[in-house]
Amino acid sequence: MNEIRTINRRDFLKFGLAAGTGLALGFHIPAQASESTATTATANATFSPNAFLYINADNTVTVISKHLEMGQGAYTGLATIVAEELDAAWGQVKVVGAPADHKRYNNLFWGPAQGTGGSTAIANSWMQLRQAGAAARSMLVSAAAEQWKVPAAEITVQDGKVSHGDQSTTFGELIEAANKQAVPAEPKLKDPAQFRLIGKKLPRKDTNGKVNGTAQFTQDVQLPDMLTAVVKHPPLFGATVKSVDDTVARKIAGVEDVITIPSGVAVVAQDFWTAKKARDVLEIEWDDSKAFKLSTDDIFNQFSELLNGKGAVARDDGDAVAELEKAEQVITADYRFPYLAHAAMEPLNCVIHYRGDEAEVWNGEQMHTLDQAMVAGVFGLQPEKVTINMLYAGGSFGRRANTKSDYLVETAHIAKALKKQVPVKLVWTREDDMQAGWYRPANMHRLSATLDEDGMPKAWQHQLVGQSIIKGTPFEPAMIKNGVDHTSVEGANNLPYQIPNLYVDTRSPEFGIPVQWWRSVGSTHTAYSTETFIDELATKAGKDPVEYRLALLKDHPRHAAVLKLAAEKANWGSDVAEGKGRGVAVHESFKSYVAMVADVSVDGNSFKVDKVVIAVDCGVAVNPDIVKAQMEGGMGFGLAMILNSEITLDKGRVVQSNYHDYLVTRMSDMPDVEVHIVPSAEAPTGVGEPATPVIAPAVANALAAATGKRFYNLPVRQV
Amino acid sequence: MIKLSINGSEYQLDVAPDTPLLWAIRDHAKLTGTKFGCGSALCGACTVHLDGQPIRSCSTPVSIAEGKNVTTIEGIGETKEGQVIQEVWDDVVQCGYCQSGQIMSAAALLKGNPNPSDTDIDNAMTGNVCRCNTYHRVRKGIHAAAKKLS
Numbered sequence: 001m002n003e004i005r006t007i008n009r010r011d012f013l014k015f016g017l018a019a020g021t022g023l024a025l026g027f028h029i030p031a032q033a034s035e036s037t038a039t040t041a042t043a044n045a046t047f048s049p050n051a052f053l054y055i056n057a058d059n060t061v062t063v064i065s066k067h068l069e070m071g072q073g074a075y076t077g078l079a080t081i082v083a084e085e086l087d088a089a090w091g092q093v094k095v096v097g098a099p100a101d102h103k104r105y106n107n108l109f110w111g112p113a114q115g116t117g118g119s120t121a122i123a124n125s126w127m128q129l130r131q132a133g134a135a136a137r138s139m140l141v142s143a144a145a146e147q148w149k150v151p152a153a154e155i156t157v158q159d160g161k162v163s164h165g166d167q168s169t170t171f172g173e174l175i176e177a178a179n180k181q182a183v184p185a186e187p188k189l190k191d192p193a194q195f196r197l198i199g200k201k202l203p204r205k206d207t208n209g210k211v212n213g214t215a216q217f218t219q220d221v222q223l224p225d226m227l228t229a230v231v232k233h234p235p236l237f238g239a240t241v242k243s244v245d246d247t248v249a250r251k252i253a254g255v256e257d258v259i260t261i262p263s264g265v266a267v268v269a270q271d272f273w274t275a276k277k278a279r280d281v282l283e284i285e286w287d288d289s290k291a292f293k294l295s296t297d298d299i300f301n302q303f304s305e306l307l308n309g310k311g312a313v314a315r316d317d318g319d320a321v322a323e324l325e326k327a328e329q330v331i332t333a334d335y336r337f338p339y340l341a342h343a344a345m346e347p348l349n350c351v352i353h354y355r356g357d358e359a360e361v362w363n364g365e366q367m368h369t370l371d372q373a374m375v376a377g378v379f380g381l382q383p384e385k386v387t388i389n390m391l392y393a394g395g396s397f398g399r400r401a402n403t404k405s406d407y408l409v410e411t412a413h414i415a416k417a418l419k420k421q422v423p424v425k426l427v428w429t430r431e432d433d434m435q436a437g438w439y440r441p442a443n444m445h446r447l448s449a450t451l452d453e454d455g456m457p458k459a460w461q462h463q464l465v466g467q468s469i470i471k472g473t474p475f476e477p478a479m480i481k482n483g484v485d486h487t488s489v490e491g492a493n494n495l496p497y498q499i500p501n502l503y504v505d506t507r508s509p510e511f512g513i514p515v516q517w518w519r520s521v522g523s524t525h526t527a528y529s530t531e532t533f534i535d536e537l538a539t540k541a542g543k544d545p546v547e548y549r550l551a552l553l554k555d556h557p558r559h560a561a562v563l564k565l566a567a568e569k570a571n572w573g574s575d576v577a578e579g580k581g582r583g584v585a586v587h588e589s590f591k592s593y594v595a596m597v598a599d600v601s602v603d604g605n606s607f608k609v610d611k612v613v614i615a616v617d618c619g620v621a622v623n624p625d626i627v628k629a630q631m632e633g634g635m636g637f638g639l640a641m642i643l644n645s646e647i648t649l650d651k652g653r654v655v656q657s658n659y660h661d662y663l664v665t666r667m668s669d670m671p672d673v674e675v676h677i678v679p680s681a682e683a684p685t686g687v688g689e690p691a692t693p694v695i696a697p698a699v700a701n702a703l704a705a706a707t708g709k710r711f712y713n714l715p716v717r718q719v
Numbered sequence: 720m721i722k723l724s725i726n727g728s729e730y731q732l733d734v735a736p737d738t739p740l741l742w743a744i745r746d747h748a749k750l751t752g753t754k755f756g757c758g759s760a761l762c763g764a765c766t767v768h769l770d771g772q773p774i775r776s777c778s779t780p781v782s783i784a785e786g787k788n789v790t791t792i793e794g795i796g797e798t799k800e801g802q803v804i805q806e807v808w809d810d811v812v813q814c815g816y817c818q819s820g821q822i823m824s825a826a827a828l829l830k831g832n833p834n835p836s837d838t839d840i841d842n843a844m845t846g847n848v849c850r851c852n853t854y855h856r857v858r859k860g861i862h863a864a865a866k867k868l869s
Contacts, residue, residue: 071814071851203809210815211805213752213792217816220751228746271746272755273738345756345764345816345850394754394816395850430757625810629856633813636852659761659848668841670854 047175049139049183051104052132053082059160059172061088066098066105066114067121068366069206070393070400071633072688073626074121076204078129080622081122084197085133085190088171089160095205097390100368100383111478114368117401117517119590119686122622126683134187136178143177144169158196192620192681201625206392217394218425221351221362225422227256229414230275230429232282233264236291236652237437238512241265243285249278258282261413263406268414272427292512293652296442300336302509303444303465307334311463311505312483314493318501323459327450331540333533335447336713337466337525339647340440340518341662346394347433348407353423354415358385360423363408364393366400370474374405378412397637398517402438403473406514434662435654439647440518441467445492445529455541456551459501462492462530467515468508483508487517491526491589491693496559497534497552513649519637523589523693528641528714531585531697536710545584545701546572558617559586561678562595565615569676570597579603580610581706585697592690593617593678596635598671598698602706605718609639609671609699614691616675619682627687628675634691635673640665642696644715721781725750726794736782740774741765743781744791752792752819756848763847764816766823767791773827792819800826800868807863813851821847825861834865 048054053063063079075095083093098105098114105114108124137157144162145152147169155164162169192198209215234240244265246258254274259266265284269275324330351362352375359379365371365388376383393400402408411426418424428436443466452458468485470476479486484493484506493504518524538548546567553560563586567573576582579602586595599611614631621627644663648655656662700711707719723730725748732747739758744750744767753776756764760775767776768790769783795801804822812818821844828835828843835843840861849857 073813204812206815207809207812210812210818211808211822212796213750213819215815217754219755222749222751271742273734273742273746343850345754345762345814345848347755393814395814397850427755430759430762629810629813629853632855633852636854637850639852658759659757660759664848664850665852665854666845666848667854667857668845670852670858673855 045175047136047171047178049136049178050132052129053086053136055136055171055175057172057175059092059170060094061086061092061171062094062096064098065095067125068116068364068390068393068396068400069097070116070364070366070396072121072630073204073623074116075206076202077122077622077626078125079205080197080202081126081129082133084195085130086137087157087159087196090197090202092160093205097365099390100372100386100388102369105368113370115370115401116366117398119592119689121686122684123591123686130189131187134189135184138184138187139178139181140171140174142181143174147177198620198622199624202623204626216391217346218349218351218362218364218391219346219394219427221391221425223351223353223423225420226351227268227270227418227422227424228272228275229266229268229411229424229426230272230279231261231264231266231410231426231432232279232284233432233436234286234288234291236286236288236293237514239286239288239291241284242287245283248281252278257418259414259417261410261417263410263413266414268418268424276429291652294511295650296338296648299442299511299649300444306465306507306509307444307446307463309507311465311507313505314484314489315502315504317499318459320459320461320501320503323501324448324450324461327459330448330450331537332446332448333536333710333712335445335529337443337528338714339442339513340524340641340645341434341647341656342397342399342518343434343662343664344393344395344397344399347430348399348428349426350408350411351423351425352411352415353421354379354412354418355421357381358387359412359415360387360389361408362389362391364396364400365390366393366396367402367405371405371408375408375412378409379416397519398521399438402516403475406436406438430659431657434657437514438516439513440524441469441515443525445525447529447533449533449537451537451541455543457497457499457537460495460499460503462495462504464489464492464505465507465509466525467511467513469515469517469521471508471510487522489526490522491587492522492530495530496556496588497549498555499552519634520589520689520692523587524641527585527587527589527693528697528700531587532700532710535583535697535701535704539704549586558593559588562586562593562615562617565676565678566595566597566613569615569674570613572597576705579706581702581704583698583701583703583705585694585701587694589690589693591685592687594631594690594694596694596698598695598702600699600702600706602703602719607703607719609669611672612695612698614673614675615678616687616690617678617680618687618690619680619684621677622684624677627677630687631675631691632673634687634689635695636665636670638692638695639669639699641714642699642716643669644717646715721785723748723781723784723789724787725789726791726797732781734781736780738781739777740767740779740781740784740789741776744776744789750791750793754816754819756817756820762817763824764820766820766847768795768823768827771830773824792822795823795826798826800829800864803867804829804860804864807867808860811853811856811860813853817847817849821849821857825857825864828861829865829868833868835861
């Protein structure tokens with residue numbers, strides 16, 4: 001691929017975007033293709049009009065994804081946008097992962113950082129990739145016009161075929177001529193009415209390798225001379241190594257080294273099983289003098305006390321506090337949310353080859369530029385000396401976007417300490433993964449409200465307490481304002497319901513348990529408390545929960561539309577049998593709107609979710625089947641929050657270790673599900689996260705309908 | 720040295736007899752389609768067939784597999800159930816990490832029960848965790864494969 005041209009910065013084209021973000025369409029294409037998708041760029045000539053695609057003489061179009069494919073369908077969705085404006089045939093399109101490059105591949109919503117998260121992959125790339133595809137198409141058309149000596153305006157492009165009258169050719173045949181064309185400053189974008197691929201169900205680009213075992217995850221990387229490392233982490237957060245006796249471990253054939261690193265003791269061996277066996281016989285004395293030693297109950301007791309004091313104000317409309325003080329009747333409830341592990345199917349891992357003056361990383365890469373800088377920091381290298389190969393991730397749910405690059409830094413310390421400069425693969429066991437922290441923070445909420453004479457909320461007070469995800473990270477300046485971590489209160493401080501007196505505040509105590517974003521972040525808890533509490537108020541007012549919400553959503557038509565659609569499709573208002581319950585919830589996160597109606601059966605103490613009807617408004621649905629898949633899967637993921645998932649601590653030790661005691665949704669828990677997409681011409685927003693927070697309140701409200709009981713502590717487990 | 724027959728090919732692997740079959744397959748035979756998920760037979764990502772029966776390779780010592788036929792995701796397409804499942808699985812996959820195990824469990828189910836009910840599917844597949852929660856589509860995929868096979 002060294003034929004691909006590079007150009008100087010002065011040759012970069014600047015496109016003015018509607019959002020005012022300058023877009024540089026660079027000509028340079030990475031020489032190192034991702035291992036995620038085998039590239040067949042063996043042709044002698046390549047047309048590479050910008051940083052997001054290249055076309056080879058064999059007529060393949062390769063789209064370069066700056067975002068991680070972790071199941072959410074980013075590779076397919078991003079490629080669809082390019083292929084649409086290019087008028088490529090879907091079958092000729094391939095996708096490869098982009099390297100770390102803050103000049104070309106930043107997340108346009110994140111400022112100078114490249115990464116995948118916050119359900120932004122499609123949303124931030126929408127105009128960028130449309131322009132990238134349209135620019136390439138325009139150059140191919142110009143090339144054909146020149147060859148055929150006809151006006152460019154008379155040339156049509158469809159399904160990868162460039163035509164004029166009886167003449168027709170392929171992209172591959174035009175690449176040499178296309179390379180000589182000027183890059184258009186303002187390529188003309190399609191009228192959405194002409195979309196041929198966007199809005200259609202197209203097959204995913206990552207399916208084949210994932211059904212025949214050839215897809216490359218980090219766990220699957222095999223490199224010459226590669227060693228495998230496992231790490232013994234301290235049993236308590238904040239404990240450190242006091243002494244290590246590795247005499248027995250070192251005698252095991254295949255063990256290469258035992259290394260004390262800041263995060264524990266690493267055993268490096270020829271293969272995983274050897275390394276693990278050697279780790280099991282290490283004798284380590286830990287210094288736990290500064291370790292975290294509280295239990296879950298201690299934490300919630302502290303939360304409870306903090307809720308009685310003042311918090312940082314996140315919203316203050318009218319005077320909710322005064323209204324509640326003078327109210328005759330106040331409805332109030334305290335909610336508890338446990339720590340949650342991401343528990344993705346692929347336990348965390350990473351491969352690094354340190355070569356002294358440079359380093360190469362293979363990883364399910366979710367935070368390119370931060371990870372690049374953090375790994376470079378360990379080696380004392382400039383960030384650009386660290387090459388990142390983005391592979392598929394076997395799930396992540398936020399975990400691979402770690403604010404401290406924890407497992408990459410751990411691997412870098414091992415690679416740096418190795419006597420031989422060979423690739424080293426860090427493998428965490430399931431237990432390592434589950435007990436390493438970086439959980440969805442535990443939270444307590446206190447909701448208080450009073451109703452007016454019509455039963456509508458007159459005042460609403462929402463007080464929150466939980467660790468800040470952002471404090472002490474590079475994101476602090478942008479995401480903490482006036483003591484309020486946006487990720488702690490999102491979903492609470494933007495409550496859509498029209499309530500004249502509305503007050504939200506938050507407290508962020510510091511504990512030694514590392515916490516992190518978990519699919520849908522703050523909404524994981526705020527959607528639950530707000531949507532069950534509004535439901536409780538509707539019941540107290542003697543009103544229908546859907547009608548009650550709609551009356552309060554007059555200024556929020558997109559919330560109202562998904563709520564109405566879900567209710568209609570679920571036959572809201574029809575009879576519900578004895579022992580059954582039907583509940584509803586609606587919530588916006590990451591600018592996508594989701595409503596769910598859940599039907600449950602209650603049998604003694606146990607319950608089952610039978611059916612869920614989902615309505616979503618995510619703007620233009622680039623690939624409606626992937627939107628549906630994300631709604632179904634996001635719902636199933638969130639279902640575990642109310643069914644059974646919980647991390648607890650006993651004197652600082654994480655109690656759960658594997659899927660036998662950290663329970664998750666399984667096949668037998670999965671309800672029937674149907675998804676309805678609101679037709680929309682709005683710019684697309686994300687779908688990876690927004691379904692996750694909506695299911696637990698919908699189920700809780702259904703359980704309340706069936707049993708008359710309200711559920712304030714998650715997980716519910718039994719009614 | 721342990722002699723293994725995997726997908727019809729013979730392997731001589733230099734591993735200790737107590738090594739889990741999973742790690743012999745992945746680290747020594749270099750067939751990486753079979754996945755490591757939990758190490759304790761709790762998630763099903765490592766499912767392979769031993770003489771046609773589904774087993775969790777993470778908790779099966781390699782010595783038990785000697786003299787038997789091991790089938791992995793790389794070889795399941797050679798069976799008629801595996802081939803059809805792979806053909807109809809397009810809409811199922813998300814991150815894909817658990818799908819090797821899902822397909823191996825589904826192939827074993829269909830071999831023993833060509834027309835499974837939803838309950839049969841739930842019972843056979845509930846040991847296979849999918850954190851993307853593709854369960855709804857796994858169920859539909861198995862029904863689609865059953866229909867195509869009949």
